[in-house]
Amino acid sequence: GKPLFLKYQREAYFGSNLHRYLYFNGYNTVGLADFSFEIDDDGVPYWVVTKYAKKVGFSGNDATGVVVVNAQNGAIKEYTIKNTPLWIDRIQPISFIIDQLNDWGEYVKGYWNFSNENKLQITEDLTLVYGKNNKSYWYTGITSVGKDESAVGFVLVDTRTKETTFYKQSGATEFAAQSSAQGKVQEKGFQASLPIPYNINNIPTYVMTLKDNGGLVKMYAMVSIADYTIVGTGNTMREALTAYKTAFNSSGNKINSSEKSARKVVESVVVRIQNDVKNGNSFYYFTVKDYPNIFVGSSQISNQLPITAVGDMVKISFDLDSEEIIDVSTFENISIKK
Structure with a gap:
């Protein structure tokens, strides 16, 4: 793309200083907060500034709209909350x-x-x-x-x-989940980012990254919200998810297999199977006839997995997704029972 010249900035001098520019363009008595930099759908840079009023005496700051300043030519437009363009993400300041x-x-x-x-x-x-x-x-x-x-x-x-x-x-709170995830890899000294809750197989779960002292993401972690001692970590999100499901099963819980809407059940013959040890845990990777994906599970899913061999008839269930490697939810070796 073409280079952009940003004339109006928060730390600029004289008339190009964004605060001073707004002050001398009719906003000297208007409450302004949260100067955020955003780009519209055409790639034009703007400063989006929240306009607010005090709703409780001399306090109770509450957003009423935005003032949008073109960072290149200084054009100013004002919007209410209702008619603010959709490309603007932030109107409500975090402090408010x-x-x-x-x-x-x-x-x-x-x-x-x-x-x-x-x-x-x-x-x-x-x-x-x-x-x-x-x-x-x-x-x-x-x-x-x-x-x-x-x-x-x-x-x-x-x-x-x-x-x-x-x-x-x-x-658990986010802080408790962070401490639990950091304790899982305490020998590495990584710091956990602020967790975000996700719904994983109908299990409320905190998901976070683990960073080194330089702020680089080194690992991923998942922690059960209901029980923060259930933790899964891995070098990739896939490894963390597999480790988390294993930890959840080994704790005495079982991955929810009652949800039928996005679950598939397959009966087929094992074509290949191999175990792999990651972070001290054994995982079994296998393929089945007439199905292109690779499946993975641990002995926590089924104690029949470690003794499964090529040619065995198995019955597996898993959640439908677009991943090449799929975590199995249940595993049954039909050949063993014959």
Whole structure:
């Protein structure tokens, strides 16, 4: 692409300083916050600045719209929240959402609540995540006041409209999950990123990266929200997922096999089978006749896997996906029972 000259910036001098430029263009008495840099669908760079008003006396900052400044020619446009262009992701400043979530948890039973009954608080700073249709959200966990290791759920806040959804899910906080993941590879000294919750085989799970001292991603980790002692790590996301399913099964739980909507059951003959040891765990890779994918499972899935041989008739179930290597959910060697 062609080079871009960005005249208006936050740290520029004199009239090119973004704050000063807005001040002298009619915004000297307007509340402005969260100067974020975004690019529109045509690749044109803009500064998106939240316009806000105080809704509770001299406090209670609340976003009312945005001021958009072309970073090249200084053209200014102003929008309400409702008519803001779709290419703008962030309208709601993170500091506003933190304050409002904390106020919501603090005054859940009103102002006079000296016993802290049912009080809630956020577990960590907010993280920007993306959901369906590339919509962006502020994410954070919610915990009861005084219960540092236990979460009661998490919230997703639409970064444009401030529409908020509270998901009730008791379990470990992000901090507890981070500590558990770091403890799994403590000899390496890696630091865990802020976890994001995912639904993996109907199991609420924290997913995070593990980074070295230089900030480079070295491994991946998955931790059960319900029980943060169930951890899976790997050098790739695939390895972490396989290790996580193994850890989940070995803990006495079983990967949910009741979900039928995206599950396939196959009965076929084993064509090839080989075991592989990764991070101290044995995994069995095998292929079956008339099916192109490679399957993988551990003895935690079935104690029949280690004694399965080429030519055995097996019955397996797995979740449908586009991966070349598929984790089996259940495994049964039919030949052994004959």
